[in-house]
Amino acid sequence: MQTPAKKILPIMTTKKLTTMIMTAMLVSLSACSHQPVSTSASLQSTLITPQAKGQPDAFGGARRLNQEHSAILKASIDDAHAKNVILFIGDGTSDSEITIARNYLVGASGYLKGIDVLPFTGSYTTYSIDRDGKVNYVTDSAASASAWATGTKAYNGALGLDRHGKVHQSLLELAKANGLATGNVTTTEIQDATPASLYAHISARKCYTPAKTAELCPTETVQNGGLGSITEQLLKNHADITLGGGAQYFAATATAGQYQGQTLLQQAKARGFRMVNNLNQLQAIDAVSQQQPVIGVFAQGNLPVIWSGPKSTLGGNQKPAVSCQENPEFVAGTPLLKEMTAKALSLLSSHPKGFFLQVESGSIDKQNHKANACGQIGETKQLDEAIQVGLEFAKQHGDTLIIVTGDHAHTSQIIPIKANSPGLTVALKTPIDQSVMAVNYATETGDSQAHTGxxxxxxxxGPRAANINGLLDQTDIFFIIRDALNLESIQK
Amino acid sequence: MQTPAKKILPIMTTKKLTTMIMTAMLVSLSACSHQPVSTSASLQSTLITPQAKGQPDAFGGARRLNQEHSAILKASIDDAHAKNVILFIGDGTSDSEITIARNYLVGASGYLKGIDVLPFTGSYTTYSIDRDGKVNYVTDSAASASAWATGTKAYNGALGLDRHGKVHQSLLELAKANGLATGNVTTTEIQDATPASLYAHISARKCYTPAKTAELCPTETVQNGGLGSITEQLLKNHADITLGGGAQYFAATATAGQYQGQTLLQQAKARGFRMVNNLNQLQAIDAVSQQQPVIGVFAQGNLPVIWSGPKSTLGGNQKPAVSCQENPEFVAGTPLLKEMTAKALSLLSSHPKGFFLQVESGSIDKQNHKANACGQIGETKQLDEAIQVGLEFAKQHGDTLIIVTGDHAHTSQIIPIKANSPGLTVALKTPIDQSVMAVNYATETGDSQAHTGxxxxxxxxGPRAANINGLLDQTDIFFIIRDALNLESIQK
Incomplete structure (x- = not known):
């Protein structure tokens, strides 16, 4: 378990409270004069620690609020520009996935030390827009990632295009054009929708390779004057550091252009990429830039998940409760999301102009599709631990805006342990509460559970975090980050 | 449709922005000096208007944020005590029910003019505690209402008791003991869990009448020295005004005590209650107090819902899309929730010490249990319109804290229109978007869908609203309201 968050989430003392209030006064006064203020010292005072304060069955025992919160929240509002932005995405992750993970990992009255400590909270809408202009109330990860990455609604399956096929610039492209350092980290294939939305513009998310593009997106191949497959676009339009899975696609061969006949791995090396394939190689990297880019691919496909457990079954919630297990397929040398996050932060933080870093725990979604509660919880744990790394970084770099969200909602629900669900269910024995939690997957009878809307x-x-509350649309994320980083609309 | 919200949700003008910023400065400066401030003029500036700003399929067209929000949010933070608190509960209502209602009522890119405009947003945990001390991850409305009403976790089915059977004082009791006016409004039976949590303390929520109490809660009957049935407790421990359904239970007869042999209706009249049974009679009431209390019961059971529609069926989402209809059983003379809310506010607002008012749209839950999406949406509309009435009141009375939440989550999910769900589904034709929304109910194969956790x-x-963000437990609501109203712990 990650522990640094303990240091930054102290129990309230009188002295600390005084410091907080002083900070509140200073920040308030600064804001009153409408001068953006730097709040490099403010982060410690704005994390919340929503742990139950006593025995949950006693009067007041379950309450989470430490104290009247107005002054503290006021002190945490900061309209200064941010130097750095870290965007954490839990794929297919919203309140239900978070509550399931909390109940299992820390107990119902506990709190997740990354996900649950952020002072500004709200929600956003995720609908996509079909090619015919109709609202689609259930997005996929491609359309949703396009929305937050480009500020423009896409249709399901499309990356970085609007419904008319027009290309829209991504946050990563904009950050690069403005001279910032950039990172793109995931537990899935680096060609998967969320990371790809930052570098690719293509009509079908499955067009990973030249061959697949010829099949599914024929007008977009290099030979047809298009931008090429997703992996080819990555090589031309990359972050300084890109980490995740998907090594297998680098064995594909370019069918046109300068690198025709060479594998994408050969092309990557020819273009100057350093390719790393395990944690040790990653740790040995000591600098990244556009001129010295790094791609780390640590699995042929998605990275293995950290936890496995029995899949859900019909009536599973009424069977004996089970415990989650570590996944034996999580092989040595595979980095954890928190390790990739820490390394990316360490490399990007030296950049004088700041950075934009996207970090995705992508298999929360994939395990939800598979109706695997333990897999889902383990990957939510990965997300939470990566956020803790981000918070520890922001403690040292108060000019960092951290945003945590999911790209869309998903199937999993907590239901009564005696419910007769028509779907796939599992009863989990919760280690902290020593109780039983029933999880339900019931949006699909086929192999893959469905997203929800x-x-x-x-x-x-962090700076500008006050914008992340109330009701937003996911396209707002693009503008909030663009404006927080004060990025100008420069085409590269 | 309710329209007053239009007046208080204006498009931003330079002049208004200047006013906002001035307010922000004043409030910030006031807060810096740690003097609670009155913000009777601040409410107008803190409502958010998260309407899409353009064509949702265009770059930036779907964004909801008007402008950089830091100063506005800061201006809306107010640590003064509140004179009045209105707590709006959507039974079984959380993000899913809200999104379903928004999509249908105003379109995916629109916003609900009550639910969606509040500047402070977060979430709370709702687990209950079984009698044996185990965490129960899925609460019922009785345990959840007990939690927010008394600050103490109850077990499912219990009202105003902890797991050991100890009585805990409710917010309504505390408000009365401190001399405030009180109201308790619902669309369900007034004996239902949410309203009953404010006046009753009993081990089983179904013990509405003396006979039912003898059957299910025998040690708690009046003849056995207990507090008596829920309806009898209401007559002894009432709000100034109590509105909803449940007339049938007043035909029950007391089996012990001073009113033995009389119906509960006779007892109510003997105790000085004015009983009203339709909207006209309600409108004629011109004053309420503890000495002149009013009970309005406008139906034998729950109030009729405003909308009906085809129930969901297996495979229903793949059938032709349907539209919601007005419910023909919503008979003339039945008040809408917004009408009950407006009348209660009008009567309570004259009280010099302020008031505590609970307003519940209770049948969002009941229609969710029935897998009736249109019924659920109509009752969410009722909730939203009642909140708009509350916001209009708070515009005139800035010392009013308004809290909006649900008591627990529920079954309904938005799924892809082509999903093969194992549950009950329906395809709704959305009137604004002219698209199709599929709603899924799949937590139970029996007659009643299940709550979720x-x-x-x-x-x-309003004042102290900044406490309602981040992660809370529902017991925090008791303490936030208690402290906002500065209620002393007085036993009546």
């Missing part, structure tokens, strides 16, 4: 939780801390 | 949305505006 409910608005998704947003949370933030 | 996900954390529930919270939102607030």
């Amino acid at each position: 409910v608005q998704v939780r947003t949370a933030a801390i | 996900v954390q529930v949305r919270t939102a607030a505006i």
Whole structure:
């Protein structure tokens, strides 16, 4: 378990309270004069620690609020520009996935030390727009990522295009054009929708390779004058550091252009990429830039998940409760999301102009599709631990805006342990509460559970974080980050 | 449709922005000096208007944020005590029910003019505690209402008791003991869990009448020295005004005590209650107090819902899309929730010490249990319109804290229109978007869908509203309201 958050989430003392209030006064006064203020010292005072304060069955024992919160929240509002932005995405992750993970990992009255400590919280809508202009109430990860990455609604399956096929610039492209350092980190294939939305513009998210593009997106191949497959676009339009899975696609061969006949791995090396394939190689990297870019691919496909457990079954919630297990397929040398996050932060933080870093725990979604509660919880744990790394960084770099959200909602629900669900269910024995939690997956009878269309939780801390509350649309994320980083609309 | 909200949700003008910023400065400066401030003029500036700003399929067209929000949010933070508190509860209502209603009522890119405009948003946990001390991850409305009403976790089915059977004082009791006016309004039977949590303390929520209490809660009957049935407790421990359904239970007869042999209606009249049974009679009431209390019961059971529609069926989402209809059983003379809210506010607002008012749209839950999406949406509309009435009141009375939440989450999910759900589904033709929304109910194969255990949305505006963000437990609501109203712990 990650522990640094303990240091930054102290129990309230009189002295600390005094410091907080002083900070509140200073920040308030600064804001009153309408001068953006730097709040490099403010982060410590704005994290919340929503742990139950006593025995949950006693009067007041379950309450989470430490004290009257107005002054503290006021002190955490900061309209200065941010130097750095870290965007954490839990794929297919909203309140239900978070509550399931909290109940299992820290107990119902506990709190997650990354996800649950951010002072500004709200939700956003995630609908996509079909090619015919109709609202689609259930987005996929491609359309949703396009929305937050470009500020423009896409249709399901499309990356970085609007419904008319027009390309829209991504946050990563904009950050690069403005001279910032950039990072793109995931537990899935680096060609998967969320990371790809930052570098690719293509009509079908599955067009990973030249061959697949010829098949599914024929007008977009290099030979047809298009931008090429997703992996080819990555090589031309990359972050300084890109980490995740998807090594297998680098064995594909370019069918046109300068690198025709070479594999994408050969092309990557020819273009100057350093390719790393395990944690040790990653740790040995000591600098990244556009001129010295790094791609880390640590699995042929998605990274293995950290936890496995029995899949849900019909009537599973009424069977004996089970415990989650570590996944034996999580092989040595595979980095955890928190390790990739820490390394990316360490490399990007030296950049004088700041950085934009996207960090995705992508298999929360994939395990939800598979109706695997333990897999889902383990990957939510990965997300939470990566956020804790981000918070520890922001403690040292108060000019960092951290945003935490999901790209869309998903199937999993907590239901009564005796419910007769028509779906796939599992009863989990919760280690902290020593009780039983029943999880239900019931949106599909086929192999893969479906996304859902409910608005998704947003949370933030740092400069401009006050914008991440109330009701937003996921396209707002693009503008909030663009404006927080004061990025000008420069085409590269 | 309710229209007054239009007046208080204006498009931003330079002049208005200047006023906002001035207010922000004043409030910030006031807060810096740690003097509670009155913000009777601040409410107008803190409502948010998260309407899409353009064509949702265009760059930036779907964004909801008007402008950089830091100064506005800061201006809306007010640590003064509140004179009045209105607590709006959507039974079984969280993000999913809200998104479903928004999509249908105003379109995916629109916003609900009550639910969606509150500047402080977060979520709370709703787990209950079984009698044996185990965490129960899925609460019922009785345990959840007991939690927010008394600050103490109850077990499912219990009202105003902890797991050991100890009585805990409710917010309504505390408000009365401190001399405030009180109101308790619902669309369900007034004996239902949410309203009953404010006046009753009993081990089983179904013990509405003396006979039912003898059957289910035998040690708690009047003849056995107990507090008596829920309806009898209402007559002894009432709000100044109590409105909803449940007339049938007043035909029950007391089996012990001073009113033995008389119906509860006779007892109510003997105790000085004015009983009203339709909207006209309600409108004729011109004053309420503890000495002149009013009970309005406008139906034998729950009030009729305003909308009906085809129930969901297996495979229903793949059938032709349907539209919601007005419910022909909503008979003339039945008040809408917004009408009951307006009347209660009008009567309570004259009280010099302020008031505590609970307003519940209770049948959002009941229609969710019935897998009736249109019924659910109509009752969410009722909730939203009642909140608009509350906001209009708070515009005139800035010392009013408004909190909006649900007591627990529920079954309904928005799924892809082509999903093959194992549950009951319906395809709704959305009137604004002219698209199709599929709603899924799949937690139970029996007659009644199940509650779910996900954390529930919270939102607030007014003094102390900044406490309603981040992660809370529902027991925090008791303490936030108690402290906002500066209520002393007086036993009546």
